[in-house]
Amino acid sequence: MSGPVVVGVDGSPSSLAAVEVAAREARLRGSGLRLVHAFGWPSGHVPPGVPPWNPADVGLRVLVDGTLADAERRAQAVAPQVDVTRDVVVGEPLTVLEIESRTAELAVVGTRGLGKFAALLLGSTAVHLVTHGRCPVLVVRGRPDPEGPVLLAVDGSRGAVGAVEFAFAEASLRGAELLALHVWNICTERAYDHPADPPFASYDEERLRAVEERLLAESLCGLRDKYQDVAVRHRLVRGRIRPSLIEAGGGAQLVVVGARGRGGFAGLLLGSVSQAVLQHAHCPVAVVRTGKE
Template sequence: MPGATEGAIVAGIDGSPAARTAALWAADDASLRGLPLRLVHVYRVPVAKMPGVLPPEETIRVGFAHQGQEWIFQAREAILGRFPELPVESAVREWSAVPALIQESTTATMVVLGSRGLGGFTGPLIGSTAVSLARHGHCPIVVARGRRPDDPLPEDSRIVVGTDGSPTSEAALGFGFDEARLRDAGLTVVRTWSEVVDHGAVRPHLFDVDPAEIEAEERKSVEEQVAPWQDKYPDVPVEIVVRRGRPIRTLLEFGTRARLVVVGCRGRGGFEGMLLGSTSQALVTHSECPVAVIRPAVPVESGAVART
């Protein structure tokens, strides 16, 4: 991986307005954390099916690389205009976007992408790329999006974290508390429950359940989960919401008035499979604010082959 600084925040660049918005969000976060920002453009030279008609492959490669460098230059200028002291490094890489970003994630604090783009990051979290990054990435993935593609990102509202008590939601809580501290924001912790399903399984004695008892148990559970984080971050105002309903619908509702929604990539109950199907696609497609997908740290596989 060319010149990557350990712990940098990585932003994917493809020349689109959404990617520039994402890069500015990443720059803001890097500035708050005191970390460098790394701008990455990934391109792939298409296979020429009409030799003699198209330019030689090397000419196309040079053109793609030059265009990527130009897009990174434009993003860098916009970033330094707002954060003049921020260390910014860059890389233009010939590869496929998913493996390149997964490799970048092995040394990054987080990877930030726009909600839609023009080139290598087009539709980055809609479909197989979302699943790949969530399942195989080594750091948080943030999709910086607003209500509409060209809308500014929200800045003055609360951070929302979805939790179900699983280890992955514990990691999401830690990320949410840290972001709330950095951005001097309040934090809303959301837990949903169902009379039918309990942590992914149908409840026993289904027709004898007491909704008030279920809600009380869930509230006690989330309060116990949140308590150590409140001790660690005493200056972060915390609101706990326990609600009957579906997690995606609840998170989308809170996302209409949030500056960031944070979820784990998989859980044991209400948020299980968040990034493995239609629920994930609904969240990253329809959320009206940035979305952070968190997974517990995973070791880099030994013998992995580095590519540039």
């Protein structure tokens, strides 16, 4: 039996939007939805006489229950048939979500929040969750086109295998087209005959293009037979990675990327490219790890 779809809730508009997306994802998967509010005492301060694991004694339980009740109403309005559970967990939000991801099928988060969730996807915290989480992470942002494709960023690395399968599965669940995008440029090293070849050696553009086309096709090999209901469209783009990916996502309903990569997408979630995707994507972004990477 698969785990639930988990979503972090703090009452902010962003987290409530994430709840609605998470409810739809749970409905598509036929799984449960788990609403989690992480409670951490500010700066580690616990009022005298109050057990650190029980915020109810200082009147916070009513506030937290109200937040979760509102989130549950939102979820049931979107997917009334989904089984919803909710819980307050004491701990830092990132630690709590990391632990929750161990038994979840999917973790869903918003781009902005209140309190400790405020910077969840800014800077190193996004990298932390993606790097240490045990399930795919869906970041809710932008305005997706419900009729658009699922956009898959392809780089051909072993670390992106999970992202490819996730993208196929999502396209199948949504009844959407899968657009497989591979960005390349003359800086690629795959077309050189020997590692010692100089980085600025002359190159054959047609040869390079043929290599990249083959890599794109091979990355999808096997899954097209498994997901015969998914219409797949290839797109090979020579250009800069960040603007190409962001532009292509303009008409998509979801962008799927791997947590690690090589070549054009190397380090996608470890530096400036990750910041560009998470801050400027026009639709939700799913980040998928493969194995222990």
